């Protein structure tokens with residue numbers, strides 16, 4: 036082992052010691068550091084000038100109490116978080132996640148990933164993430180509004196259109212963004228682009244709703260074409276049935292694929308005739324119901340309780356679009372056995388390290404989350420541009436920008452992998468390309 040990789044190993048040890056009991060954060064940092072060995076070999080100043088040590092330490096962590104009252108008069112106290120991880124190349128930018136599994140380690144892993152993803156978009160946005168252990172499921176609109184208002188009453192002190200711009204993530208969609216934006220506007224008495232994913236009537240961008248799922252397919256399409264493959268006629272399995280999964284399904288079908296399975300946290304659905312996306316949208320986006328209800332209208336489809344086995348369905352392309360570590364080593368082996376030739380990550384860190392290793396070893400094309408799901412945040416940055424200009428672009432204009440951004444991003448990740456002797460390894464290429472821009476900016480600032 037050489038001295039530079041020894042340094043990175045030591046740094047990883049310190050990250051584990053200084054952030055105990057945060058396995059998702061350790062996983063995210065470990066994955067990035069392991070691909071940076073050849074980079075610090077070539078540019079040791081990233082170590083000697085302190086860039087590596089600063090990179091793994093958030094600039095600021097904000098943690099706060101969120102009290103709210105439900106409709107029965109009972110008081111609840113949730114925890115709110117915002118991790119402002121890195122502002123080297125722009126204001127902190129990243130979503131808010133409302134899910135009972137949220138704790139500091141989840142937000143740190145997501146904020147860390149966001150640094151590189153945002154850099155890869157080529158747009159001026161730093162990395163941040165936030166959220167709460169609040170569970171919006173089963174709550175009335177009034178309760179969600181009360182929670183969001185309480186959350187923003189604390190968060191507004193720390194964010195702003197040139198400081199930190201939150202958006203949605205799991206459990207935070209257009210309803211929540213509306214309540215959050217309304218409260219920010221009221222508290223600050225100003226109308227600015229402080230959140231993205233806003234409704235179209237109050238400053239949102241056309242195509243932001245579709246952007247992550249569409250962008251995932253644009254990226255996957257570049258990767259498939261380079262390998263002489265494509266979506267046409269492919270059987271696709273998609274996990275999740277939220278924002279990312281729905282629009283990945285829509286674009287994959289437009290590209291000529293047949294999506295045969297989708298899921299939610301309760302179980303998965305198999306529809307050999309191809310998923311009826313209008314029905315899924317009605318159930319999940321409009322009625323907030325369960326995916327299991329799909330079979331009431333499509334009796335030939337099968338519903339299976341539990342979502343892990345979705346990866347045992349034979350398919351050509353798999354798009355994990357639900358949550359972290361949802362696709363493990365066994366799932367990867369099942370996909371390989373079923374003939375899968377490409378996996379593109381729509382969720383953040385959905386594949387475990389063991390799964391990634393197994394897929395890459397079997398020659399399955401692999402598109403890493405940081406690159407493949409960057410279309411959402413890229414379009415958020417386009418929403419910020421439109422808000423600053425007090426102007427808006429058409430759906431087609433935004434979609435064109437998105438396509439170009441995803442194509443450039445694919446080329447940059449692919450080129451970086453090649454330059455550092457790992458041709459075809461898009462995971463390493465994305466880490467390196469995302470890192471370099473941030474690291475060079477940090478070097479330019481000196482010790483700050």
Ligand code: NDP
Pocket residue numbers: 203204205206207208247275276277278279280298299300301342356357358359381382383408409411412
């Ligand atoms: P949504 O809340 O819209 O949908 C999440 C979907 O994943 C739902 O179907 C949900 O099922 C399922 N899910 C959530 N948690 C779990 C779990 N622990 N186990 C199994 N299934 C689960 O979120 P998004 O679609 O916005 O986000 C999905 C993923 O994409 C996340 O990893 C997010 O970080 C990532 N992402 C999102 C972007 C965006 O723009 N929205 C951008 C880039 C990445 P159920 O309804 O039963 O909870």
Ligand code: 2IT
Pocket residue numbers: 128129130131152200201202203204231383408409411412413415
């Ligand atoms: O993980 C992500 O990139 C998001 N949830 C979107 C963030 C954003 O600011 O649009």
